[in-house]
Amino acid sequence: MTGPINLGNDSEFTMLELAEKVIKLTGSSSQLIYKPLPMDDPRKRRPDLSQAKEKLGWKPSVALEEGLMKTIGYFTGVL
Numbered sequence: 001m002t003g004p005i006n007l008g009n010d011s012e013f014t015m016l017e018l019a020e021k022v023i024k025l026t027g028s029s030s031q032l033i034y035k036p037l038p039m040d041d042p043r044k045r046r047p048d049l050s051q052a053k054e055k056l057g058w059k060p061s062v063a064l065e066e067g068l069m070k071t072i073g074y075f076t077g078v079l
Contacts, residue, residue, distance in 0.1 A: 006047035009060045009067075015045070018064075025068055 016032070023030055052058040062070075 005051045006049055007052055008047045009064060010046055010049050012046040026072055
């Protein structure tokens with residue numbers, strides 16, 4: 001097995017949707033700042049998990065919101 005293998009969730013969402021969800025879940029008062037996208041910015045952000053499934057027998061098992069809540073909980077305890 002060579003090269004990187006994507007691990008993640010193959011549900012697609014925009015960075016705006018992710019930022020809004022994090023702000024909502026944390027109760028943050030952060031404001032979003034909009035900047036122009038880089039020329040080489042990918043229009044689709046959906047990882048190809050086929051190698052992980054085929055070679056590792058791996059598939060995502062934690063939904064985005066659940067994973068964010070676990071992450072937020074961890075960092076709340078650490079900070």
